[in-house]
Amino acid sequence: MGLFKAAVEIDAADRAAFLRKACADEAALFDEVASLLRWDDPTVAGSPESPESPTVGGAPGDAPERIGPYEIDGLLGAGGMAVVYRARQGSPTRSVALKVLRASCTDATALLRFRREIALLSRLRHPGIAQICDAGVARERDADVPYFAMELIEGRPLTAFANERALDRAERLRLLLCVCDAVEYAHQRGIIHRDLKPANILVEDGGGAGRPRVLDFGIARQLGPSDADGAFVTRDHHVLGTLAYMSPDQLDPDCVIDTRSDVYALAAIGFELLSGRPPLGVAGLSQLSAIRAIQTRTPPALGAVNPACRGDLSLIFEKALAKDPAERYGSVAAFADDLRAFLEHRPVRARPPGLLYAARKFTQRNPVAVALAALTMIAVIGGALGTGLGLHRARRANEELRRRSAETTESARFLVRDVVAGLDSVAGTAEIRRALLERLRAQIVALRRHAPDDADLIDDHAVVLTYYSDALLRAGRDAEALALRREALGLYRGLAARRTASPADEARVSIALVKVGDVHLGWAEWDLARDLYGQAFDIDRRLAAAHPDSVWFLDNLAWSHDRLGNLAMVLDDLDAAEPHFAERLAITTRLLERAPERHATRHGVVAINVLMAQLAKRRGDLPAVESYLRAAHGAAIKLASDTPNHRLYVETACTTSRDLADLLVEAGQPREALVYMEDAVRRAARLRELDPRDTRPLDIYFGVLVARTRLALVLGDVDAAERFLAEARDLAAGDAARALGEHSLESYARLVTGLASALEAARSGPTP
Template sequence: MNKRHWNLIKSVVDEALTYSGDERDVYLKIILEEKPAIANEVLEMLSLIEEAEAEHFMQNVKLDGEKLLSELTSDFSLSETKKSYIGKKVGNYNITQLLAVGGMGVVFKASRTDGEFNHEVAVKILKSGFDSDENIHRFRIEREILASLNHPNIGQIYDGGFTNEGLPYLVMELIEGKPIHEYCNEKKLILAERIKIFAQICRAIDFAHKNLVIHRDLKAPNIYVTTNGVVKILDFGIAKLLDSERSQLDLTETLPGQKFWTPYYASPEQVRGDQITTSTDVYSLGVLLHYLLTDTYPFDLDEKNIHDIEQIILERDPLPPSRAIKESGNIDDIAKSRSANITSLIKPLEAELDAMVLKSLRKDPRYRYNSVSQLIEELERFEAGKPLLAKSDSARYRMNKFMRRNRNILSIAALFLITIVGFSFIYTWNITQERNIAELERNKAEQAVDFLTSLFSAGNPVNAQGEILTAIDLLEIGIERAENLSDQPLLQADMLYAIGSSFRGMVMPDKAAPLLKESLELQRKHLPDDHPDIAFTLNALGSVYWSVDEDLLAEPYLYEALEMRKRLHGDNHPDVFTSLNNYALVLKDLGRLDEAENIYRENLEARKAYYGPIHSKVTYSLNNLAFLLAERGKIDEAEHYYREGLDAVRVLQGEDHSDVAIYLNNLGDLLQKQGKLDEAEEMIRESIRIRESVYGENHSNVSRSLNVLAGVLREKKDFDAAEDAANRSLEILTAIYDEDHTHIANTLAILGDIYQQGGNPDRAEEFFLESMQMRQRLYPDGNIDLAISYNRLGYFYLNTDRPVDAVPHFTNALKMYREISPSAKFTIARVQHNIGRALLETGHYSDSEVHLLNAYNFFAESDNISSSYYRRALQHLIALYRDWDKIEQAELFENELAAL
């Protein structure tokens, strides 16, 4: 038998010994079906082990027989290893007893020998004969992971090094106890006690995630409870490191046939071989909770081959815990082991826990709890008797599945109404628990169902008599019927909010805003001054106005929503975080950049503390902060936050998600500004690929990435390719928008840039003027985008030796920035620098001096802004004073420039 064959056998046996009963049978069927050549040796070895007296220790087997040790390890002299270590010293520890034999390691019991400490430990030593570079690397990884996870519920590492023979070893916490499922049943813990112990496990895994480690193999045999009742999570041997600087240390599969997923606990993405994320651990925790509650698994995998097992995991819906118990055939024993009768066991499962488990086990990671932190919050809601997220989410989830199954036979209108009905159920599950209000809300929910049923009736082909009703038609009918709910004002407000939000989601702000305003008026009249529903409507209405660049209208609504939510929830609440983000967005567009930046920074830290560093809400904050910093010229800091967000969103969503495309687009745009053109082009093309696959080839998001690509190609002097990209973007946008639009104006300006740099100034001027005139029609009272157009056209004239034409456009831009965005000091300084240059070239030295000095003072005093702005301001001041024959002033600034 060659060494590789023997390694494979031992790795399979080692893994098989972590299971018992049906679990082991399923694992062996999978492996031996794939590797029949090792079947006889594996089964024979397991038979020998089962005949020996053995007990579990750290997922391996305690071996008591010298004969058995010799038989199982003769090829690699394990008996000699035992003789050579017991009674010997490794580091500061004296080896006293052999505890366990693993696939490539041997675990000994040891005690401290230097008198400094008096405690016993476990020492894991790589077996002689297994000391390849790869296995030593794996040992180093295990030490790396454990060393980063200092938590009371995670098995700890104390030390490590190399033996005198050159074999690596780890000194670990000595865990003596029982696997968690055995402990819970032996103690006959009730459901509430099992939930508490499960919450401890979740907190430990959440800690690991926040330290950028995914376990990947959570299961009952990997979780022990010590004799003192302390939970200990073990075996991070195949954990995944999320830290981009350490990700190259991830353990990899080294033996054919060795799987990094356990059938009963494997998530669909593991079975498919997709990217592993923190959501994979959420899934495994859902299986574990199912097992702790019921002694059963979500799927029956007995007597199944590998193909059937994979299909079951990928396609079949998991059994809810209550149903799994009923179908187990062992319900009485299960109840007794939980100190319960059948009724008291089933009732809480059906009422709450089924939904919690099933949400954790969703096939699509996007529909699970978005983090272990959120699962912990759900457990806390359960213990406090509050409504569960999973209960409110389940109706929407079932409807989404229904729509996917029936997308070819359901009309757009019917699909849309299903979503509206889902909204009503979600609302109902989140009503207050106070009895008198609950009764009111129950009646309101019934009215809501009647209301929406009437809309279904309108869409019924029999009632419609052949007329095709679109989603917009049905919403219009909904508005008419909502007007008949005046005797139920709060229900009327809810329906108007739902329909208004739907129009908002369909990018129809002119229809959304009046409905939301009417809903808000009803809520203010019939609800307390501070109420969550009012805050939601304020936020929605402000967001509608912001989406159409009506920032002055948006600001008071978003501010009121923020302050109300702070009064209702305090500072540390998800709704407050959302309002802070939205308020900062409008502040940015209003030019109150210092305020916006401060809010973004504070909100980012608050969300990290609340959700952990790997969370979708955190990635939104990272992107918004990076975008603002880039606008303010803090380029290096912006790049840092973009890259942090990109790494996180890839972990959360995988490589082909639309959020990844957003980050690639924005980071590519930033890299272009830094002159990193090859990397920028690579990122933008990847963003385009993702957006085309998600949205289709003719979507506005695709056009945005094409515009950035055009800019990169322009900087690379590939003007033909840049023109092609911009023209394709323009074709997409003109097909989408029938009239003037800010996106079209932006693309026209991009084409102007391409023609200018490509040596065609006449065409450039044509496009710059068309862009500016479109924005003048769109924003007759002024707007930031219009200010950008003025500045852009002025810059064109300045660089084509037409400074006289440049001055009025720069002046218009400066006036508009000062009126609309007075705190946009970086942008204002850049415009003043441009005016100063133009006035210098026209010989208006005194006026030029005012603007150039203002720009110089800002750039000289600003931190985190590229020094190139400071240098250029100095250079133009020197040119001004030289031309003006003010030699002393010129020399003064020349000395300052030389000092740089």
């Protein structure tokens, strides 16, 4: 390990040369040390295309003499997927940078990425972007070798150039502005770079401050429906990109990446240009620790690191480096405009975080407290709206009306997207949610009267209707919930028709179809549920196929298989259920490879194991039932432990404990079952206590009490059985239970009566 330790001490930019010299012809040693370096320092190991990456996949002696029409003069750099050579072309005579796909990376994904880079580069003709001049496939060593040639940039990495020239602050900002212009040009052509960093920006010495040139579009993507994905982690867990300059949204598998990700990267580069260090120090951290730091830690203010940058300049970078893309500049052009305004001593648009920004951050930490305050806030919104309408009727102060209207809409959006969304999963908030959503729905309707075609308001309206329908359904108001869900479905369909290029809108239509189908499923209207689930499945399958790297779309497809398989099993069609469960399992495995720490992925693991247990039980395979249930239970308990206030995950932990206990009783192991059943009782009681008028915790608690009573009877503990049965009887007779409907109440009554008979028999002694 001495060579590895020596390499760690060397500057990242010089490691590749050091390794080539130290390893000589020992290619295996070279690869091993390079791999260790990639995992040790995520700031330099991410991009599979980067010419500055130390992860060279072959020894230097492996360079061919010629590739196609190009004579090879030497190695410029290499990454996990490609090698870049300095080469000479005969006609016309010129030196080029020749990028060649590695022979070990000719799978369909790598070829697609390489061809996409060629296609994207061929569309870019800007003085700040290195130009492609040729592409082809050469036959080398009995294999096809894809390549493309680019103009050879004789320059230094951006930060190295600025430091070597001792450029002042203004000169450094002008260099950054040149880069911004090139990136904005690419954005205008629908291309996002996704791997901007100093090593991918070489500055040519053209006198003065130099001429920056942007390189390496290896993981660039086309904006729009063809590439609406956020996959930056490969199946072998390598990050595509360079962590020190990656935005938090790039590392979120659910996020659809847009140009604001490049805004963040440019700001990170500028931060380093002006302060001498990246905004977040992730060097030396493991890859997982680095990702967590990027997603959770707030970068320091530029002015705090470099006091010469205090004031407006620091605010500009604070805005551009915001964790939430919505808080950043909407485009690179807007970021550049503020930088130019600073240089020209004009007012800048960046401001200290405002009230709503601070409120969003507070909401993430204190959703319940904010919800209580929000009930009052809605009255303020209504007052602002009323004042605005009064001004309108008087035809006075039009500018004030616009300002009030914008503030009112922004406040309502804050409540919809931050407060309501934050509360939805929190146990113990059912009553607050219902009250908040009822009032918020009325305010959104009022706002839409004055802006009926505002797409964002329509979206907000649909979100409120969906959340409110969830709350009503859990209160036993199924018919009202169905009406709201149908209304939301209509709104989402309208948005999808207006914004035809948005796959996210299609996904929301799918979810809305499922929401309507769920109500019909609860009413045992099987055909209606199957039709709606089938429509959603068609959408999910199409989106997952069109965007194979999107975790969100893949997860939606997994749940579509889940629903259709479960419905088939309810209808005793096990042959129809099995293929859906098999696909659900396969997709869950893929999701685990790509987003193992994602809570929704982990919940999917629980769900598929529960389904497989149910299927195995129908098939009579009891050992398999136990195996699946233990896997589901272990995953559910761990997830609930990590998210103790998440009502769905806590409910799932409770039901898997009960199911496992029931199975153990059936298998003749009541003593072991008691441990799991007590856990279920404890969790169910807590859920019921937190939301006493919510039908879901009530139903879970009743089921657990029934199961606990049966277990007590098996154990011969008549007193415990009597105690739990009494509680179940009181629960079934209480006011809250009436919201469950007549069918459920009849079922409850039958269970209580049956247990009462069993208890009476137990008191009377064993049957002769």
